Amino acid sequence: MEEEKDAEEQQRLSYQQRLKAAVHYTVGCLCEEVALDKEMQFSKQTIAAISEVTFQQCENFAKDLEMFARHAKRSTINTEDVKLLARRSNSLLKYITEKNEDIAQFNLERKAKKKKKLEDENKNSMEPAEAGVVESEN
Amino acid sequence: MILVPHTFRSPWMGSRGRVAEGLVGNLVCGKRERVCRNRAGELVSKLLHLHFKDDKTKVSGDALRLMAELLKIFVVEAAIRSIRQAQAEDLAQVDVEQLEKVLPQLLLDF
Numbered sequence: 001m002e003e004e005k006d007a008e009e010q011q012r013l014s015y016q017q018r019l020k021a022a023v024h025y026t027v028g029c030l031c032e033e034v035a036l037d038k039e040m041q042f043s044k045q046t047i048a049a050i051s052e053v054t055f056q057q058c059e060n061f062a063k064d065l066e067m068f069a070r071h072a073k074r075s076t077i078n079t080e081d082v083k084l085l086a087r088r089s090n091s092l093l094k095y096i097t098e099k100n101e102d103i104a105q106f107n108l109e110r111k112a113k114k115k116k117k118l119e120d121e122n123k124n125s126m127e128p129a130e131a132g133v134v135e136s137e138n
Numbered sequence: 139m140i141l142v143p144h145t146f147r148s149p150w151m152g153s154r155g156r157v158a159e160g161l162v163g164n165l166v167c168g169k170r171e172r173v174c175r176n177r178a179g180e181l182v183s184k185l186l187h188l189h190f191k192d193d194k195t196k197v198s199g200d201a202l203r204l205m206a207e208l209l210k211i212f213v214v215e216a217a218i219r220s221i222r223q224a225q226a227e228d229l230a231q232v233d234v235e236q237l238e239k240v241l242p243q244l245l246l247d248f
Contacts, residue, residue, distance in 0.1 A: 019188060022181055027213050034217040040224060041231045042217070049234050050216045053241065055185075057212060057248065061205070062189035069195065076196045077186075082204040089247040092211070099207050103200050 020055055027051035061085060079103075182206045216244055 027050050031042050068081040079100050086096040179202035186197055186205065197205070219240040224232040 016188065019181075019184060023185070026181065030210065030213045031217045034214060034221065035232075038218070038221050040221045042220075043231055043233050045234045046220065046232050046237050049237050050213060050220075053216065053245075054209065054213055057245075058185045058209070059189045061208075062186040063191070065186065065197075065201075065205075066190050066192065066195050070192075075192070075194045076198055077201050078198045079200045079204055082201050082208065086208060086248075092247065095211070096204060096208060100200070100204055103203055107200070 020051070023055050023058075024048065024051040027054055179203060179206050182209060212244075212248055215247075216240070219244060 024047070028047050031047050031050065035042050064085055065077045065081050068084055069075065069077045072081075083093065083096055083100065086092045179199075182205050183197060183202055187195075216237065220232045220236045223236040223240050227236070229236070
């Protein structure tokens with residue numbers, strides 16, 4: 001039994017390590033963009049520190065989001081929870097709200113496109129069927 | 139507060155084997171504008187699920203995209219504020235000291 005627990009713990013730790021590595025890579029890419037843009041350089045330790053802080057902030061975010069959703073008696077986290085998470089700074093909240101509207105707009109447009117495509121396909125499949133019906137009646 | 143107005147996305151790479159590269163979310167390289175929106179939040183999703191206490195907790199697609207955006211802003215703010223600090227101190231490279239100076243305000247803002 002002890003061995004099973006140890007193995008599980010090992011697995012969880014190694015999974016966490018892989019995620020941290022993924023975050024580190026992403027943070028590195030983002031920082032490189034910023035560094036190129038501002039013509040400054042980041043030391044490796046700085047990038048590692050930023051990625052560590054980001055990983056830890058994720059934990060706080062995740063727990064807060066879960067609590068917000070549970071408080072609203074939901075099991076799915078939605079955009080309102082994320083907006084509540086961004087409440088500390090006014091400009092951040094405004095930016096997140098705008099992004100949310102952009103995403104909603106994009107979703108609407110995509111739905112409209114899908115609907116139109118479906119209607120077109122139905123039209124095309126109906127016309128030969130109608131012609132077939134007319135012939136059989138004659 | 140400085141906010142980076144543009145968002146950058148990147149197409150996914152990676153099969154399950156190459157986790158580190160493959161889990162890169164929608165955050166890399168501004169030049170690659172093509173959006174793989176369906177996969178954009180996989181890293182973010184995994185990160186969030188790692189810390190959920192309840193297994194039944196799920197994240198909606200839109201919330202995931204917003205979270206990815208939020209995390210990207212966090213990283214970029216940290217980077218830009220550190221750079222500003224280093225520029226104020228007339229340094230050529232950004233070291234951990236500069237990050238340490240900007241970290242308290244950054245964490246209070248988030």
